[in-house]
Amino acid sequence: MSDDTALDPAASVALIAEQRAKVQAATDVDGRLLFGVWGVAWLIGFWLQWAAWGDDPLIHLSYGAALAVFGMLLITAMVVTTVHIARRSAGIRGTTSTQGAMYGWAWFFAFAGIGVLGHALDSAGASAEVVSTAMTASSTLFVGVLYMAGGALWRVRIQFVLGAWICLVTIVATLVGAPNMLLVMALGGGGGMLMVGVIEAVRRGRRLGR
Amino acid sequence: MPESLDPVIHTVARLRIMTTLTALAEGDRLTFPKLQSLLDASAGNLSTHLRRLEDAGYVRVVKGHQGRVPSTQVEVTRAGRRAFEDYLAQLRALLTPPAEVAAAEPAAATAEPAEPAAATAEPADADTTEENR
DSSP: OOSSOOOOHHHHHHHHHHHHHHHHHHOOOOHHHHHHHHHHHHHHHHHHHHTOSSSSSSSSSSSHHHHHHHHHHHHHHHHHHHHHHHHTTTEEHHHHHHHHHHHHHHHHHHHHHHHHHHHHHHHTOOOHHHHHHHHHHHHHHHHHHHHHHHHHHHTTTHHHHHHHHHHHHHHHHHHHHTHHHHIIIIIIIIIHHHHHHEEEEEEEHHHHHH | GGGOOOTTTTTHHOOOOHHHHSOOOOOOEEHHHHHHHHHHHHHHHHHHHHHHHHHTTTTEEEEEOOOOOTEEEEEEEHHHHHHHHHHHHHHHHHOOOHHHHHHHHHHTTOOOOOHHHHHHHHHHHHHHHHHHH
8 A cells, every 4th residue: 555645536436446346346246146056955955855756757866865955955045045145244343244243143043943843753653755845945945034134224125025925936836736836936035036147247247348 | 525424434444334234224333354354444443434424423432341251342433324314415415416416406406416405414513513412
């Protein structure tokens, strides 16, 4: 950083633009990446479960293996999200980080609860169909609701709309029931997230093009 | 006319500091090392400029602890945000060709565009002393 060299107004404007871009690049949470990893996890994960369902499955993969792949995809998406957000918010304290931490705890408790629900249903002797229906419907509904809440909190309309869309897809999927609800979630939920990722990419391209 | 730009902000180093801090949401602070990395500045150089901005009431430097590790955090004050906005308005006025200014506000014509901004800078100073108390 150089010192008190004289600045003319045009140089000041250029300096402000350059520094703003630098701060933006260092602190911006990239929706393309996040919606991308979650969209892929849902699309492949739910589709695999659907394709591996029943006595005469579409693919030669046990349902347990499909579930395991889905679990791994979700863990990958979670790690990518956590690392990305931690990097982009490193060194920032105050209101935004407090809000982010509170919002993060909401996700944590929601999914801790869903995990326990799955365990309880299993111990109660529920069929695979019941467990799958309950787990799929509750987890995707929570995602939809938390996206809506996040969109409202940070006034990000597209996140709110995606949340509402995921809630609607979940309602339709739940009415359809197992196993085809899994296909509805793959295409509607995963597809919806990927669509928003693409919209983000187009918006960014436009912003840069200006 | 350029000398009417706020001399506290109008240097390469301090303009970059103010741009960085005002880019954050209200109520957000940056740790000293993060600010340093966003500016590619040496710690000594950054401290000097921060002191100048702090004396003017534009930034607040909070020394605290994160657990046992000492942590210094920097945020822009309300007076600082206002001063930066005034600075931006002055820049815009300086860069607008006089013909456009005349067309936009025929009454004011070519009268010093910096003057109204300088006038609004005064209440900001009053705020500063208030915040320092």
